[in-house]
Amino acid sequence: AKRAGRNRSVLLSQEQFAAEARRSAITQALASTAVEADLRLVFQPQFRACGAFDGAEALLRWRDPRLGEIGPAEFIPIAEETGLIQRIDARVAVLAARQLGLWARRGWRHRLAVNASAQTFARAGFAEELLQHLADEEVCPQQLVVELTETSLATLSSVADHNIATLRRAGVGIAIDDFGTGYASLSYLHRIEATEIKIDRGFVAGLETAERRDSKPLIQAILGIAQALGLAVTAEGVETERQRCWLSAEGCDRLQGYLLGRPLPVDAFEAAFVTPSAG
Ligand code: C2E
Ligand code: CA
Ligand code: CA
Ligand code: CA
Numbered sequence: 001a002k003r004a005g006r007n008r009s010v011l012l013s014q015e016q017f018a019a020e021a022r023r024s025a026i027t028q029a030l031a032s033t034a035v036e037a038d039l040r041l042v043f044q045p046q047f048r049a050c051g052a053f054d055g056a057e058a059l060l061r062w063r064d065p066r067l068g069e070i071g072p073a074e075f076i077p078i079a080e081e082t083g084l085i086q087r088i089d090a091r092v093a094v095l096a097a098r099q100l101g102l103w104a105r106r107g108w109r110h111r112l113a114v115n116a117s118a119q120t121f122a123r124a125g126f127a128e129e130l131l132q133h134l135a136d137e138e139v140c141p142q143q144l145v146v147e148l149t150e151t152s153l154a155t156l157s158s159v160a161d162h163n164i165a166t167l168r169r170a171g172v173g174i175a176i177d178d179f180g181t182g183y184a185s186l187s188y189l190h191r192i193e194a195t196e197i198k199i200d201r202g203f204v205a206g207l208e209t210a211e212r213r214d215s216k217p218l219i220q221a222i223l224g225i226a227q228a229l230g231l232a233v234t235a236e237g238v239e240t241e242r243q244r245c246w247l248s249a250e251g252c253d254r255l256q257g258y259l260l261g262r263p264l265p266v267d268a269f270e271a272a273f274v275t276p277s278a279g
Contacts, residue, residue: 023078025066025067026067026070026074026075026078027078027082027084029064029066029067030075030078030079030082030084030088031082031084035062035064035088036087036091038062038063038064038065039060039061039062039088039091039092039095040060040061040062040063040095040265040266041058041059041060041061041092041095041096041099041266042058042059042061042263042264042265042266042269043056043057043058043059043112043263043264043266043269043273044056044057044059044256044261044262044263044264045256045260045261045264045269045272045273046113046234046254046255046256047254047255047256047260047261048253048254048255049247049248049251049252049253049254049255050248053110053273054110054111054254055110055111055112055113055145056110056111056112056113056269056273057112057113057114057115057147057256057263058092058095058096058099058112058113058114058115059072059115059263060072060076060088060092060115062075076088076117080117080119083119085117085119085120086117086119086120086123089115089116089117089119089120090120090129092114092115092116093114093116093129093130093133094133096112096114096144097130097133097134097136097137097139097144098133098137099112099266100112100134100137100139100143100144101136101137101138101139103270103274104137104138104139104140104143105138106274106275108274109143110143110273111142111143111144111145111173112143112144112145113144113145113146113147113173113175114144114145114146114147115146115147115149115177116146116147116148116149117149118148118149118156118160121148121156121159121160121163121164122156122157122159122160122163123159123163124159124162126163127162127163127164127166127167127170128166130144130146130167130172131166131167131170131172134172140171141167141170141171141172142171142172142173144172144173145172145173145174145175145195145196146167146172146173146174146175147175147176147177147198148164148174148175148176148177148188148192148194149177149178156188156191156192160192161191161192164192164193165193168193168195173195173196174192174193174194174195174196175194175195175196175197175198175234176188176189176194176196176197176198177198177200178198178200179197179198179199179200179222180199180200180203180218180222181200181202186225189225189229189231194231195231195232196226196231196232196233196234196253197222197226197231197232197233197234198233198234198235198236199219199222199233199234199235199236199252200236200237201236201237201257202215202237203215203218203219203222204219204235204236204237204238204239204243204247204257205237205239206218207219207242207243207246208240208242208243216246219235219247219250220250223250223251223252227251232253232254233251233252233253233254234252234253234254234255234256235247235252235254235255235256235257236256236257237256237257237258238255238256238257238258238259238260239257239258239259240259241259243257243259244259244260
């Protein structure tokens with residue numbers, strides 16, 4: 001038993017070593033000035049409860065020449081811990097504004113949502129720069145939504161309040177992402193002028209899994225809060241017809257998930273949702 005125990009601890013430390021090596025490789029690659037060229041956006045469509053197409057969320061993808069394709073679930077937390085997220089989010093702002101500009105010139109009038117970390121909201125100048133990118137591309141600010149993710153422990157500062165107020169005044173939408181899973185969801189609602197909230201896909205998945213506590217009452221409570229405050233609600237991670245039916249019957253405004261549409265590279269997204277298929 002002693003020997004097995006020792007072997008196990010050796011294995012564990014090898015795993016930890018490998019994880020640490022990968023972490024530091026990712027950090028180095030993210031810190032390189034060349035990283036911006038390896039970042040791209042994919043676009044996941046959103047739909048109204050009635051089924052009509054209603055815009056998209058831009059999601060970041062990263063392909064490093066040496067490390068290959070790395071998912072945001074792996075590199076965003078590392079970027080947040082190392083502070084590199086601010087540069088990444090700044091790049092996303094440029095890419096999203098440029099894309100929105102191209103689509104707007106083709107007559108696209110829908111909304112595009114982008115993600116920004118709490119650290120990015122805490123950076124002075126974030127809102128002004130974002131609005132400048134939109135102006136450069138002649139995009140109407142009403143077409144942009146910024147999703148505030150709560151993955152970072154950073155608390156909202158007065159700088160963040162200023163950024164949010166500046167974006168709101170210009171007409172940019174503010175969504176609170178993964179609502180109900182973060183540290184301060186209710187206090188955020190109290191403090192900032194959000195326009196919408198997004199129900200985390202964990203709650204949506206909980207509509208059907210037997211192991212987890214039923215999430216119906218939770219989602220209903222979230223919808224009640226949103227209604228009381230006049231906020232729109234988007235449910236994410238909709239994977240089944242039953243979830244879709246239940247969420248629209250309960251009054252969810254917008255739905256997003258693999259059932260309705262996966263995140264798509266720009267060409268596929270444009271073919272489906274930007275260029276009218278008839279024309
Ligand atoms: P998120 O903002 O909650 O984005 C939704 C995630 O759920 C995306 O994962 C999306 O691909 C995935 N998803 C959508 N529909 C379904 C579904 O029906 N089932 C399942 N299982 N998953 C679904 P993704 O693209 O891997 O992004 C993960 C997270 O990384 C995002 O979560 C967001 O917090 C962060 N992220 C992505 N892009 C950016 C960015 O540009 N900036 C920042 N700061 N964070 C980003
Ligand atoms: Ca999001
Ligand atoms: Ca989310
Ligand atoms: Ca998330």
